[in-house]
Amino acid sequence: MSERDFVTAESGAVGTGNEMLAVRNIDFSYGQLQVLFDISLHVPRGEALALLGTNGAGKSTLLRVIAGLEQPSAGSVHFAGREITGAPAERLAADGLALIPGGRSVFTDMTVEENLEMQALGIRKQRALVRERRELVLGTFPGLAERLSQPAGKLSGGEQQQLALAKALLLDPDVLCIDELSLGLAPVVVGELLEIVGRLHENGITLLMVEQSLNIAAQLCGRAVFLEKGQVRFEGRTVDLLEHDDIARAVFFGGAVAPNNGSARARRRSAPGRSSRRD
Numbered sequence: 001m002s003e004r005d006f007v008t009a010e011s012g013a014v015g016t017g018n019e020m021l022a023v024r025n026i027d028f029s030y031g032q033l034q035v036l037f038d039i040s041l042h043v044p045r046g047e048a049l050a051l052l053g054t055n056g057a058g059k060s061t062l063l064r065v066i067a068g069l070e071q072p073s074a075g076s077v078h079f080a081g082r083e084i085t086g087a088p089a090e091r092l093a094a095d096g097l098a099l100i101p102g103g104r105s106v107f108t109d110m111t112v113e114e115n116l117e118m119q120a121l122g123i124r125k126q127r128a129l130v131r132e133r134r135e136l137v138l139g140t141f142p143g144l145a146e147r148l149s150q151p152a153g154k155l156s157g158g159e160q161q162q163l164a165l166a167k168a169l170l171l172d173p174d175v176l177c178i179d180e181l182s183l184g185l186a187p188v189v190v191g192e193l194l195e196i197v198g199r200l201h202e203n204g205i206t207l208l209m210v211e212q213s214l215n216i217a218a219q220l221c222g223r224a225v226f227l228e229k230g231q232v233r234f235e236g237r238t239v240d241l242l243e244h245d246d247i248a249r250a251v252f253f254g255g256a257v258a259p260n261n262g263s264a265r266a267r268r269r270s271a272p273g274r275s276s277r278r279d
């Protein structure tokens, strides 16, 4: 993949070409309803960035825009130095940008094996790669390897998330965007999944993780971006969020964020106060 220097979204400084993912000034609307306002973030190669925020803040929508499933009305998305705004999701997946969407993203009526096979269907050129990586991926998830002929709907919640991860890994992604890996799962199951994701990260995968839980985010992600009502409210070290009582409360309890009274370490933005439509 070609790499070039470019201006980073956050600082305006010229980057080193080490930027894996960058979002610049994204606006997005569902019909007349604007839900993302001038969002910028960047994820250097090999970093794990947490995307946190209140309910309905736009976290899932932003991941969908990044992964090519939704088109922004303004702004741009960049992957490994190339602008990818508007590129189809399948092509991005084949090129190494994988999304594990929120909820259970497996086909419950199909077997585990069929779920894995489906991953290659829309990506013709990648069929050989998927076949080649199948054994490797199943080695990471021995529990799935034993259940290949079972309907995915019979798997536990944690096993279904394993299958969602396995599907994403079949394409050997450079970037993994994960929407709420932990949703509805018992802590011990979440712990097992985090261990696997942590190993993937150690092996070089760049992570963008949407999480409800600050504790979970802090285990893997050194840096966090916090969204509120479609705007970036905080960007900085994940541990610094713990010092932001107002924001931390919103992450822990899902409540609205009260007006912030300032912190030297946090970097906050003012409301953009503009709106654009995607008619």
Ligand SMILES: Nc1ncnc2c1ncn2[C@@H]1O[C@H](COP(=O)(O)OP(=O)(O)OP(=O)(O)O)[C@@H](O)[C@H]1O
Pocket (backbone or CB within 6 Å): 030, 033, 035, 053, 054, 055, 056, 057, 058, 059, 060, 061, 062
């Ligand atoms: N398909 C859709 N059509 C219209 N509005 C939508 C659609 N999907 C989401 N929204 C709205 O867009 C806003 C952002 O939703 P989104 O799901 O991105 O938020 P989120 O931060 O992921 O929330 P949660 O924490 O509940 O998962 C919300 O107001 C939501 O109601």
Ligand SMILES: [Mg+2]
Pocket (backbone or CB within 6 Å): 059, 060, 061, 102
């Ligand atoms: Mg969501």
